[in-house]
Amino acid sequence: MAVVVETLEKLERKMLLSMPVALIQSEVTARLKKLARTVKMDGFRPGKVPMNVVAQRYGYNVQYEVMNDKVGEAFANAANEAKLRVAGQPKISEKDGAPEGALTFEAVFEVYPEVKMGDLTVAEVEKVTTEVSDAAIDKTLDILRKQRRTFSQRPQDAAAEDGDRLTVDFEGKIDGETFEGGKAENFQFILGDGQMLKEFEEASRGMKTGESKTFPLAFPADYHGKDVAGKTADFMVTVKKIEAAHLPEVNEALAKSLGIEDASVEGLRADIKKNLDREVKFRLLARNKTAVMDALVASAELDLPNASVQAEMQRLLEGARADLKQRGIKDADKVTIPEDVFRPQAERRVRLGLVVAELVRANSLQATMDQLKAHIQELAASYEKPAEVERWYLSDNTRLAEVEAIVLENNVTDFVLSKAKVSEKAVSFDDLMAQN
Known part of the structure; x- marks a missing residue:
């Protein structure tokens, strides 16, 4: 029947x-x-x-x-x-x-909807590019040197300047009352590194050992400490010690300390460039992938199954609760989080998943084992023992499935870029690396 x-x-x-x-x-x-x-x-x-x-x-x-x-x-x-x-x-x-x-x-x-794909040849996608310049290598070298800097105490009458490590006592008060986290003794920070708020650094700059100073400090409205956010405190800081920083020279000794196989300045710079090229490739791919996915969502027509949206909202809700729990929020499971907060994100995820699945099916874009192995090798290349990392991925179906999802998205990205109207835009290395 x-x-x-x-x-x-x-x-x-x-x-x-x-x-x-x-x-x-x-x-x-x-x-x-x-x-x-x-x-x-x-x-x-x-x-x-x-x-x-x-x-x-x-x-x-x-x-x-x-x-x-x-x-x-x-x-x-x-x-x-x-x-x-x-x-x-x-x-x-x-x-x-x-x-x-x-x-x-x-x-x-x-039921799952029929996905009507738009004409990808008229879709517009902005593809960003970046080059790893000598300046980027120099900047990375400076970071590596700062990570290995040493300090020596400066004379009593020396004024604090950027790069110095200061040891201070401080106390902040709001309306005459000391607030939580507003008082410390023998606190160390690097002047000019942005560890402290701008007003604190400006007040400390130029001070000498044994000197004290009072100054107002306005906490930003979005400051992580909610009790003081948007308020102005009166601070007193006393400098107890000023130490000058000494950066290691860029030489064979530095290359050797970093475990560079070719322990020379040229080998060090080449190793830095190789690592930066890899990181830039992944960041460019992620950014261009987002642009491609936006174009796909905009070009496709489909109805969303409410069951799938509800399931995705529930996953996002559970993820938010897990994040709160990881941050140490008490009774995170009981925190009230309106489900509808996640609806736009859930709807986009479901829509994108259905569109990508249809594109993969219609154009045979499934990830191959050779592609999986190549991607794993690329991920493992930045580790000390790449072979062990490769075995770690290949020995677990869950980890392998995660890699497969990434490779599949990469296949979709390459396919769309080969069809769409692509305009290239050069972005600076600093701008690319500053993005999360």
Whole structure:
């Protein structure tokens, strides 16, 4: 008998399921008999419990399990026969008025939409490019040198300047009261590194050992400490020690300390460039991928299955709670977070997932094993023991699936860029690296 599917609204469908009562009863009896062979009850030896006793104790639960299994199986068979791609779980309810000897159920569910892809040849995508210049290598060298700097105490009458390490006592008050986190002794910071707020650094600059100074400090409105955000405090700072920084020379000794195989200045710069090229490639790919995905979403037409959106909203909600818990928020599981906060993000994710899946299917863009291995090798290249990292990825299906998703997105990105109207835009190395 052909499956009759009724369209309710957009992606919502309804169909009726029918099955013989005898089928249910037969399965219930079979499961109870199987259960009777192992069930333990006081007063009976194992396997010797009478069937009527087993049925009385476990009949309801077994009946419930069988109904769920058989109805689920009937729905899956009917959906397959009708060639339906079901989104989410169906809502199934028993209907009254079934023929004698039969049970009838109504299943209401959603199906995945037809994705109508736009003409990618008219889609406009901005592709960014960046070059790793000598200046970028020099800047990275400076960072590496700062990470290995040493300090020596400056004379008593020396004025603090950028790059110095200061040891200070400070106390801040708001309305005459010291606030939490506003007082410290023997606190160290590097002047000019941006560790402290601008007013604090400006007040400390030029001070000498043993000198004290009071000054107002206005906390930004978005300051992480909510109790003081947007307020102005009166601070007093006393400089206890000033130390000058000494950066290591760029020479073979520095290259050797960094574990460079070719322990020369040329080898050091070449190694830095290789690492920067790899990082720039990944960042450019991520940024261009975002531009491609935006173009895909804009060019496609489809309805969104509410079941998929709701499931994605729930995943985002659970992720937000996990993040709060990781940050040490007490009772993070009980924090009220409105679901609708995540709706725009959930809808975009579902829309993008459906569009990408259709593009992959229609153009055979699935990730190949060779591509997976090549990507893993590239990821592992920045580690000390690449072979171990490669084995770590290849030995776990979950990790391999994550890599597969990335490679698949890269295939989609390359495909769209080969079709769309692409305009290139050069961005500076600093701007690219500053982006999260």
